Every structure is written in structure tokens, then in C-alpha cells.
Amino acid sequence: MEYVLHIIVVAGIYVGLAIALDLLIGHTGLLSLAHAAFYGLGAYTSALLSVYLDTPFLVSLVAGACLAILLSLLCGIIVLRLSAEAFAIGTFGLQMVLFSIYNNWMEMTKGPFGLKDIPRPAILGLSPQSHLGFSIMAVAYAVVAYLIASRASTSPFGRVLRAIREDEVLAWSFGKSTHRFKITVFALSAALAAIGGGIYAHYVTYIDPTSFTVMESVLVVSMVIIGGAASRYGAAVGAVVLVVFPELLCFLGLPGSVAANLRQILYGGFLVALMIWRPQGLLGTYTFSKGGIRG
Amino acid sequence: MVQVLMNSIVTGAMYALVAVTFSRIYSVSKVLHFAYAGVYTVSAYTYYIAFQATNGRNWVAAAIAVAIAGILGGAIERLVYRPLRTRHASGLTTLLASLGVLMVVQNSIALFFGDLSRTLHSSELALKVEVFGAYLTPLRAFTVVISLWLILVCWFLLRFTRFGLKVRAVADNQGLASVAGLDNDRIILWTTAIASAISAVAAICQAYDTGINPLMGFNILLMGVVAAVVGGMHGLLGASAGGFFVALVQNLGTWVFPNQWQDMFVFVLLIAFLLSRVSVFSATQR
Amino acid sequence: MTDTLLEICGLNKSFEGVNALCGFSCSMKRGEILGLIGPNGAGKTTLFNVITGFIEPEDGEVILKGVNLTNSAPHRIAKLGVARTFQDVRLVRQVSVVDNVLLSFRAQLGEKLGNVFFHWSKSQKCERENFKVAMSLLEKTGLYEESNELANDLSYGQQKLLSLVCCLAADAEILLLDEPVAGTAPAMIEQILSIIRDLPKQDKSVIVIEHNLEAISRICDRAIFMDAGAKISEGTPEEVHNDPKIIEAYLD
Numbered sequence: 001m002e003y004v005l006h007i008i009v010v011a012g013i014y015v016g017l018a019i020a021l022d023l024l025i026g027h028t029g030l031l032s033l034a035h036a037a038f039y040g041l042g043a044y045t046s047a048l049l050s051v052y053l054d055t056p057f058l059v060s061l062v063a064g065a066c067l068a069i070l071l072s073l074l075c076g077i078i079v080l081r082l083s084a085e086a087f088a089i090g091t092f093g094l095q096m097v098l099f100s101i102y103n104n105w106m107e108m109t110k111g112p113f114g115l116k117d118i119p120r121p122a123i124l125g126l127s128p129q130s131h132l133g134f135s136i137m138a139v140a141y142a143v144v145a146y147l148i149a150s151r152a153s154t155s156p157f158g159r160v161l162r163a164i165r166e167d168e169v170l171a172w173s174f175g176k177s178t179h180r181f182k183i184t185v186f187a188l189s190a191a192l193a194a195i196g197g198g199i200y201a202h203y204v205t206y207i208d209p210t211s212f213t214v215m216e217s218v219l220v221v222s223m224v225i226i227g228g229a230a231s232r233y234g235a236a237v238g239a240v241v242l243v244v245f246p247e248l249l250c251f252l253g254l255p256g257s258v259a260a261n262l263r264q265i266l267y268g269g270f271l272v273a274l275m276i277w278r279p280q281g282l283l284g285t286y287t288f289s290k291g292g293i294r295g
Numbered sequence: 296m297v298q299v300l301m302n303s304i305v306t307g308a309m310y311a312l313v314a315v316t317f318s319r320i321y322s323v324s325k326v327l328h329f330a331y332a333g334v335y336t337v338s339a340y341t342y343y344i345a346f347q348a349t350n351g352r353n354w355v356a357a358a359i360a361v362a363i364a365g366i367l368g369g370a371i372e373r374l375v376y377r378p379l380r381t382r383h384a385s386g387l388t389t390l391l392a393s394l395g396v397l398m399v400v401q402n403s404i405a406l407f408f409g410d411l412s413r414t415l416h417s418s419e420l421a422l423k424v425e426v427f428g429a430y431l432t433p434l435r436a437f438t439v440v441i442s443l444w445l446i447l448v449c450w451f452l453l454r455f456t457r458f459g460l461k462v463r464a465v466a467d468n469q470g471l472a473s474v475a476g477l478d479n480d481r482i483i484l485w486t487t488a489i490a491s492a493i494s495a496v497a498a499i500c501q502a503y504d505t506g507i508n509p510l511m512g513f514n515i516l517l518m519g520v521v522a523a524v525v526g527g528m529h530g531l532l533g534a535s536a537g538g539f540f541v542a543l544v545q546n547l548g549t550w551v552f553p554n555q556w557q558d559m560f561v562f563v564l565l566i567a568f569l570l571s572r573v574s575v576f577s578a579t580q581r
Numbered sequence: 582m583t584d585t586l587l588e589i590c591g592l593n594k595s596f597e598g599v600n601a602l603c604g605f606s607c608s609m610k611r612g613e614i615l616g617l618i619g620p621n622g623a624g625k626t627t628l629f630n631v632i633t634g635f636i637e638p639e640d641g642e643v644i645l646k647g648v649n650l651t652n653s654a655p656h657r658i659a660k661l662g663v664a665r666t667f668q669d670v671r672l673v674r675q676v677s678v679v680d681n682v683l684l685s686f687r688a689q690l691g692e693k694l695g696n697v698f699f700h701w702s703k704s705q706k707c708e709r710e711n712f713k714v715a716m717s718l719l720e721k722t723g724l725y726e727e728s729n730e731l732a733n734d735l736s737y738g739q740q741k742l743l744s745l746v747c748c749l750a751a752d753a754e755i756l757l758l759d760e761p762v763a764g765t766a767p768a769m770i771e772q773i774l775s776i777i778r779d780l781p782k783q784d785k786s787v788i789v790i791e792h793n794l795e796a797i798s799r800i801c802d803r804a805i806f807m808d809a810g811a812k813i814s815e816g817t818p819e820e821v822h823n824d825p826k827i828i829e830a831y832l833d
Binding site for chain 1 (some may be wrong): 633667671674684685693704747
């Protein structure tokens with residue numbers, strides 16, 4: 001039972017992350033490879049506040065989100081000036097720079113040794129030891145992320161995002177300050193990711209930089225694409241599939257490291273197969289084809 | 296200081312080779328072949344196995360490794376990228392497929408050989424010689440020489456052979472090339488295979504220098520990609536220069552700051568470089 | 582206060598050695614429909630791009646209602662009341678017709694993310710009103726039936742009509758229409774021209790680029806003939822049509 005709850009926590013967090021990233025990739029057409037960096041930012045901020053300043057869980061979470069917003073605005077202003085292709089490379093650089101900070105700033109993040117003894121809060125009065133509280137929290141996070149993304153995308157704001165995705169020049173001709181829109185959605189996406197990071201940190205009680213690498217960013221990008229970019233539930237489905245599917249391997253009873261490698265192998269194979277035979281993803285209708293969007 | 300320069304030249308030569316081969320594949324097929332890292336790593340491990348299997352016949356082992364790299368690179372192109380090309384897949388789709396292949400290859404190696412580094416020792420190659428006040432080993436000198444030689448070979452191939460002419464034609468304009476009767480797929484296949492085979496040489500050198508581990512390809516590719524972006528994806532000279540430049544930045548970083556931050560400078564450089572070429576409203580010519 | 586709405590002085594722009602604009606000057610009065618004609622490559626679209634801020638000229642000025650717009654960003658100029666269509670019809674194709682129209686509205690509360698989350702009912706109210714205006718525009722212009730279809734599924738002529746409707750929705754004072762009827766069927770030409778003809782009555786001013794000289798003479802008060810980036814002739818459509826300098830330009 002605890003195992004199932006654990007899966008629910010992991011899945012819930014990734015669903016939230018994927019939905020947040022889909023706002024950028026699916027709705028605005030911006031490929032960001034820095035998502036794990038903001039996820040990590042939330043994790044580290046939240047963990048550090050709890051460990052050193054004893055701040056309550058929710059405060060840490062919110063603080064993490066605020067810091068992510070600030071940082072993403074700063075980075076966004078820089079990196080969003082680039083064209084779409086250069087933006088992807090720019091976020092890749094950003095991801096590597098932030099990872100380097102997590103991995104080398106020994107005074108704060110303890111680098112590769114990681115932060116331990118992050119306090120696990122009692123949620124809704126439930127025991128911190130049990131996974132139940134966190135699974136509720138993770139599901140709540142996923143649901144809230146979905147509601148926020150849904151509201152944003154069905155609003156006029158979302159309409160402008162889709163215009164930017166397809167033809168930014170057209171958006172300019174109608175007076176849309178596209179730079180402002182892109183920065184806003186970038187910050188929103190980062191904030192949601194940071195909250196997920198905070199939840200993660202307090203759940204696992206120990207974090208280190210290896211959870212926030214560029215391959216982790218790639219993992220979340222894959223969830224979005226595999227599920228189907230810009231489709232209603234695509235990001236969520238992609239996240240659930242990529243979390244649950246490898247877990248089924250556990251039932252084969254393989255030793256830890258073998259299982260980890262095998263999981264990556266299967267995941268990689270699945271990714272390749274899907275890209276060849278169903279690039280629009282499981283639920284998606286849009287493919288980012290050569291020369292823009294194609295339905 | 297001389298040591299820094301010396302290190303930069305050695306690492307730079309390897310980055311240059313990686314950047315050159317990676318960007319050649321990109322220019323011909325427009326694919327960001329991240330699975331390159333997997334091929335690179337496989338060739339290092341192949342050398343390791345072949346070396347032990349043949350009881351230390353390094354040239355034989357090298358030949359096997361290079362051949363395997365070429366075959367594997369070609370296979371990935373044929374089995375993964377070509378179908379994607381036929382289906383008019385977007386850059387993002389191909390990129391993800393490439394990463395998927397990388398994951399399969401990299402983790403297969405880790406599965407069979409474990410995550411830890413293994414080393415290759417050769418006492419003659421590790422002999423330190425003092426040159427201009429800095430330490431050099433025959434291995435490192437060899438690395439520089441062979442990398443530069445291979446880059447020259449590439450240049451020669453591209454510039455002076457019929458094959459090179461075809462490669463440049465496809466790189467320039469795929470549509471036009473195929474209308475002119477060129478078999479794009481074959482040219483791309485051979486280019487990928489040859490570039491992969493060449494990269495194996497760098498892998499073997501690295502195997503002697505710092506050992507082999509499942510992530511070695513990925514780590515060097517990151518630097519190679521930055522080098523190619525900074526130096527320009529379309530020219531050999533640019534990619535090579537990029538390689539040396541990245542190595543220099545990385546080594547200067549260690550000179551100025553404590554060891555581990557060096558990589559960050561490379562990526563800050565990348566971002567700064569991208570920004571310097573920016574024009575905000577770039578899509579104005581219609 | 583004159584009724585000169587737009588003033589263009591001495592614009593110079595060249596691309597890689599080719600002169601697209603050569604000291605071009607003209608002015609436009611409030612409420613007039615100005616036609617811009619000339620052979621391909623004369624610089625007409627370049628002129629539009631400079632006015633709307635997509636291209637920066639090397640010299641010269643664009644002054645709208647006394648405000649110097651030269652070198653401003655395109656979205657700022659658009660917000661000042663300039664709307665345009667593009668020679669290659671630009672629409673958000675993967676989105677419905679009515680959504681395209683809604684995109685063009687200027688003051689939309691719901692475009693600010695803050696309003697989306699904290700003033701949702703006000704944003705929704707604004708959106709509903711815009712929706713009503715959009716649907717009535719579509720009805721008046723004959724696209725009502727297609728309002729929920731994807732813009733991509735419209736015929737070419739309908740797409741041209743739609744981009745004109747979007748300009749109307751933007752409620753701009755100046756409309757720059759780049760070949761609004763080129764390549765469309767006669768019935769659609771009629772429809773589009775009649776819409777353009779009515780624009781001065783709504784206090785709007787229009788510059789139209791067209792190759793269809795008949796269309797120009799039917800709707801334009803004035804016309805300018807351009808060639809090789811310069812103004813060759815200016816006057817009423819008949820005057821310009823009869824100007825001998827034009828024949829020279831075409832024969833060159």
C-alpha cells in the first residue's frame with residue numbers, strides 16, 4: 001500500500017511539472033530545457049529554509065516559488081530575446097549553469113553531498129511517516145497545476161500564446177507585446193515547477209544535484225511530447241505513463257542498479273518508437289513539423 | 296600558465312574533433328545527433344574489450360573500435376533518422392529520438408559494465424616530459440597530432456574529393472541536391488558513418504587519458520556542442536576554433552576559480568555568445 | 582490642426598545594395614483611401630513594413646498624428662492605431678475564425694495574467710462583449726457561418742476577407758491593406774471592396790496596395806505610383822493612370 005502511495009506522490013509531482021512545461025512547449029511553442037533547474041530551485045530553496053530557518057512547510061514552498069519567479073524573470077528577459085532555436089540552446093545553457101551552482105556551491109547546497117534531514121511535515125494532521133499525507137498533497141498539486149494551466153490557456157492570454165506559437169509577427173501586428181507574454185508564461189511555468197520541487201524535497205528528505213540534471217529536463221520534455229503537447233490531458237497522461245510504466249519492472253524483482261538501467265533503456269526505446277510512429281504523442285493532435293505547427 | 300595553455304591545446308584538440316564531426320553530421324542531415332555520445336562511449340569500450348581480447352594489440356583493437364563506431368553510427372542513421380526524415384519529422388521530434396537512442400546505448404553499457412570508470416594503462420604513454428616548463432606526455436602529444444591530422448583529413452575529403460563535393464551539396468540544399476540526382480540518403484549515411492568512426496579515435500585517446508565510463512561520451516559531447524554552436528555549425532575552421540576556445544575557457548576557469556566551477560564558465564560563454572548575435576525583431580523580412 | 586494623419590518624409594532603405602526605398606515621401610489625410618500601385622519590387626510592401634515598424638529605414642521619418650514613429654517596435658505602432666494585412670495572408674491557422682478575430686481586439690482585460698486569475702469575472706465580461714462584436718462583424722462581412730471553422734479550412738478568398746475583418750476588429754484608425762483582393766474571385770472582390778469603401782464613414786483611413794487597377798480606381802480617392810523605391814506619380818486614379826511617366830516605368 002505504501003508503495004502505491006509512493007507512486008502516487010511521484011506521479012503527482014511529475015504531472016504538475018509536465019503541465020507547467022506544456023504551457024511553454026505546447027501552448028507557446030517554446031522548447032525549454034531548463035525546467036529541471038527551476039524544479040531544483042524550488043527544492044533547494046524550500047529545503048534550505050526549512051533546515052536553517054525552521055520555516056513552516058507552506059512558507060518554504062511559497063518562498064521557493066517566489067524565488068523561482070524572480071530568477072525566471074531575470075533569466076527570461078535574457079534568454080527570451082533569442083529566436084526559437086537559439087532559445088532552446090539558451091535554456092540548455094541556463095540549465096547547465098544552474099546545475100553547476102547546485103553542484104558547486106558547497107556553502108549553501110553542499111554540492112554533490114546534498115542536503116539531508118529535510119523535515120517532513122505532517123499534512124492535514126496525518127503522520128509524517130506515512131506516505132498518505134504526501135500523496136494527497138501531490139495530487140492536490142497536480143490538480144491545482146491543471147486548473148491554473150487550463151484557466152491560463154482558455155483565457156485571452158492563452159489565445160495570444162497560441163498566436164505567438166504559430167506566427168509571432170502576426171501577434172505584433174495586432175499590438176501584442178509578445179516579449180511580455182513569453183516572460184510571463186516562462187515565470188508561471190517556473191513557479192509551478194518550483195512548487196513541485198519543494199514538495200519533492202520535503203517528501204524525500206534528502207536532495208542532491210543529480211535529481212536536477214539536464215536529462216531530468218529532457219525527461220519532463222518527453223512527458224509533454226509523449227502525452228501530446230497542448231492537448232488537454234496530454235501532459236498529465238505522459239507523466240503518468242512515464243512514471244508508472246517503468247515501475248512495472250519492479251515486479252520482475254531485479255537488483256537495484258540493473259532495474260535503473262533497464263528502466264532507462266525501455267524508456268529510451270519507447271521514446272524512439274513513439275517519435276517514429278506517433279510523433280504527436282498519445283493524446284496530441286499537433287506535431288511541430290518542419291515549418292511550424294501542423295494539425 | 297604554460298600548463299594551462301598546454302592543457303587547453305590537448306583538450307581543445309579533442310573538443311575540436313568532436314565539434315567537427317558532430318557539426319558535419321548536422322550540416323548534412325540537419326539532425327542534432329546526440330546519440331553521438333553513445334557511439335563515442337561504445338567505441339571506447341570496444342577498444343577496451345578488443346585490447347584485452349587480443350592481448351594488447353592496440354592497433355588491431357583500434358581498428359575494431361573505429362569500425363564498430365562507424366557501423367553503429369551508420370545503423371542509427373539508417374534505422375532511426377532516415378525513417379524520421381521520410382516522415383518529415385520536426386527538429387524536436389528527431390532530437391528526442393536521438394536522446395532516446397542515447398539513453399538506450401548509454402544504459403546498456405552501464406548495464407553490462409557497471410557505472411564505474413575503468414582505466415587503461417600504458418606506462419610509455421604516461422611518461423611525463425617537460426616542455427617549456429609544463430608537463431606533456433606522449434599520449435597527449437599524440438592526441439593533439441592525431442586530432443589535427445584527422446580534421447585536416449576531413450577538410451581534404453570535403454574540399455578535394457567527389458564525395459566531399461556531394462556532401463557539401465547536400466549540406467547546402469537537400470532539395471536541390473536530390474533534384475540534381477544525388478542520393479541524399481546514401482551520402483548522409485556515409486557521412487554519419489565516417490564521422491562516427493573518426494570520433495572513435497578521440498574516444499580511444501580519452502580512454503588512455505582518463506579512463507572509460509558510461510557517461511564519457513555525454514560529457515564530452517556537451518562541450519563539443521557548445522564548441523560547434525560558438526564556432527559555427529557550418530565550417531570546419533569554426534568548429535575547430537570553437538573547440539580550442541571552449542577548452543581555453545574551461546582551463547582558464549580552473550586557473551581563476553576553484554576546480555569545479557570551470558564548466559559553468561563554458562555555459563555562460565554559450566549564453567553570452569547566443570545573446571551577442573541577437574536581433575529582437577528578427578522575422579522582419581517578408 | 583490639419584487633417585494630415587500620416588506623414589512620410591524621405592525614406593531610404595536598401596537591402597544588400599538594392600534600393601527598396603529612395604527618398605520616398607508622401608502624406609495621407611484623415612478619412613481618405615489612398616492607393617499604392619506600381620510594378621513588383623517597387624517597394625510598396627517595404628513601405629508598409631517601414632510604416633508598421635517591421636523594418637528600420639536608413640533615413641527618413643514616419644509621423645503619425647504628429648508623433649514620430651520611425652524605429653518604433655511593431656507592436657507599439659500597432660497599439661497606436663495602425664492595423665495591416667500581409668501580402669502572404671497571415672492568420673493563426675490552427676485556430677478558429679472567431680478566435681482570430683478575437684485576437685485582434687485591442688483592450689483585452691483577459692490578456693493580462695493577473696486579471697485572468699484575480700479578476701476573472703471582469704475579464705470574462707470583457708471577453709463576452711468582444712465576442713458579440715466579433716460575431717456581428719463576421720455576420721456583416723459574410724463569415725458568420727464559418728465562425729467556428731479553423732482558419733486553415735477557409736478558401737483563399739475567405740482568408741483574405743478574414744484578415745480584413747481582423748483589422749476591423751482592431752478598431753484601428755489607419756489600415757494598411759497589402760493586396761486585399763489579389764487572387765480572389767470576383768464576388769469576393771466585390772465584397773472586400775465594398776467593405777473598404779465604407780471605412781472612411783467609420784472615421785478610418787486606408788492605404789491599399791493593389792495590382793488590380795480597376796479596383797484602385799473604384800475605391801481610392803487618391804493614388805500614388807511607385808517604382809524602384811520612388812514616387813513617380815500622384816493624383817486621382819485617373820490622373821495617375823494617364824500620366825505618361827507610368828508607361829515609361831513599366832517599359833523600363
